[in-house]
Amino acid sequence: xxxxxxxxxxxxxxxxxxxxxxxxxxxxxxxxxxxxxxxxxxxxxxxxxxxxxxxxxxxxxxxxxxxxxxxxxxxxxxxxxxxxxxxxxxxxxxxxxxxxxxxxxxxxxxxxxxxxxxxxxxxxxxxxxxxxxxxxxxxxxxxxxxxxxxxxxxxxxxxxxxxxxxxxxxxxxxxxxxxxxxxxxxxxxxxxxxxxxxxxxxxxxxxxxxxxxxxxxxxxxxxxxxxxxxxxxxxxxxxxxxxxxxxxxxxxxxxxxxxxxxxxxxxxxxxxxxxxxxxxxxxxxxxxxxxxxxxxxxxxxx
Numbered sequence: 001x002x003x004x005x006x007x008x009x010x011x012x013x014x015x016x017x018x019x020x021x022x023x024x025x026x027x028x029x030x031x032x033x034x035x036x037x038x039x040x041x042x043x044x045x046x047x048x049x050x051x052x053x054x055x056x057x058x059x060x061x062x063x064x065x066x067x068x069x070x071x072x073x074x075x076x077x078x079x080x081x082x083x084x085x086x087x088x089x090x091x092x093x094x095x096x097x098x099x100x101x102x103x104x105x106x107x108x109x110x111x112x113x114x115x116x117x118x119x120x121x122x123x124x125x126x127x128x129x130x131x132x133x134x135x136x137x138x139x140x141x142x143x144x145x146x147x148x149x150x151x152x153x154x155x156x157x158x159x160x161x162x163x164x165x166x167x168x169x170x171x172x173x174x175x176x177x178x179x180x181x182x183x184x185x186x187x188x189x190x191x192x193x194x195x196x197x198x199x200x201x202x203x204x205x206x207x208x209x210x211x212x213x214x215x216x217x218x219x220x221x222x223x224x225x226x227x228x229x230x231x232x233x234x235x236x237x238x239x240x241x242x243x244x245x246x247x248x249x250x251x252x253x254x255x256x257x258x259x260x261x262x263x264x265x266x267x268x269x270x271x272x273x274x275x276x277x278x279x280x281x282x283x284x285x286x287x288x289x290x291x292x293x294x295x296x297x298x299x300x301x302x
Contacts (some may be wrong), residue, residue: 001095001144001243001254002204002225010221061191061230063124065166066184067117072096072160073115073185073227076130076157076296077147077237078165079281079288084155086288088165090148091277092128092226093242094140101140104205107302108138110291113148119161124187127161131145136290137283141300142209143275144242146226157273164230172278173212178232181214181241185223191232191250192218203243203256212239212274213258220244220272229274237277244272 067074067090074092095101098115102108113132121127131151138146154165173179173194181190192215201211212229214220220227220241229239248269249255256273258266282296292301 001093001101002220002222002241061180061182061189061232061235062122062248063120063182063184063187063189064122064163065181066120067130068120068126068184069096069115069117069185069226070098071185071223072225073183073223073241075182075184075226075237076119076150076154076163076165076226077228078154078167079284080167080170081281082154082284082288083167084158085153087133088130088150088152088157089136089284089288090132090150091228091240092146092148093144093240094138094146095144095190095242096226097135097138097146099135099138102138104207105139105141107137107140107141107290107300108146109302111135111138115148117148118184119157119163120184120187121161121163122171124184127163130157137299139300140206140208142207143299144206144208145240145275145277145280147280147290149257150214166230166235166237168277168281169231169234169283170278171238171240172276173231173238177238179214179218179238180230180232181218181220181224181227182230183220183224183227183241185227188224190218190220190224192216197273198258198273199261200259201243201256202251202259204251204253207259208242208275210276212276213268214274216271218272219270229277239274239276241272241274245269 115132117130118126132148138244177194195213195215198211227241251257
């Protein structure tokens with residue numbers, strides 16, 4: 001699990017600000033030889049037009065809506081069907097709960113909490129403090145996620161700070177999707193792509209299902225736990241960052257391993273992971289109320 005450690009501070013100094021993964025320029029295929037002048041001119045004109053054509057719009061990824069916790073990162077989130085006057089929600093990891101790590105099989109629902117979160121604007125500047133009214137949901141079983149309900153609504157946050165919540169995507173991100181992990185704790189971003197999925201990800205006593213595996217460019221560190229994983233094209237939330245194999249260990253704390261459907265274990269030193277969130281909106285109904293019995297909800301129940 002990605003907790004803030006002294007080692008993390010050292011890693012941050014070594015890694016520096018980080019950069020987007022390098023992409024090799026595609027090879028240009030040789031054009032067929034032709035004696036038709038009109039064809040050559042037409043091809044040249046098309047090439048110029050292609051170069052001048054505007055690129056598809058991409059939503060800029062920034063820190064707006066992310067939060068810093070005392071020990072982790074997080075974000076203000078909303079369901080696609082959430083209303084502006086609904087109580088706002090904050091998502092982070094289950095292992096970031098102030099109550100400590102939930103035991104395997106343990107699910108926390110509607111637990112009172114007054115935890116505070118530092119709200120960040122697009123530049124990563126802390127602009128205010130948000131307060132929880134309760135832990136709506138928290139677990140480290142099948143996934144590693146916690147959702148807090150706040151004492152303020154989305155409309156109040158927007159009116160006071162001019163900041164919108166991040167929206168959950170309800171589609172599973174495909175392998176190769178460009179993503180960014182946005183850490184409110186470090187005020188730092190990590191850009192890479194979805195490399196694939198781990199059928200089971202085992203770390204110490206905990207096992208998570210269908211975890212997102214990042215390409216190697218996302219070198220997340222302690223304190224990035226709970227960061228939203230955003231689809232670069234849409235800016236929507238597709239996951240929550242939670243762990244990585246730090247030392248090459250096999251299925252131990254801070255060294256998760258992948259286990260496939262046949263039980264084969266694979267260790268990927270230095271590779272980091274997040275948990276998918278496409279299924280979360282199905283578990284929240286009117287007024288952002290958690291209902292684990294709703295159709296399509298697959299989150300573990302108490």
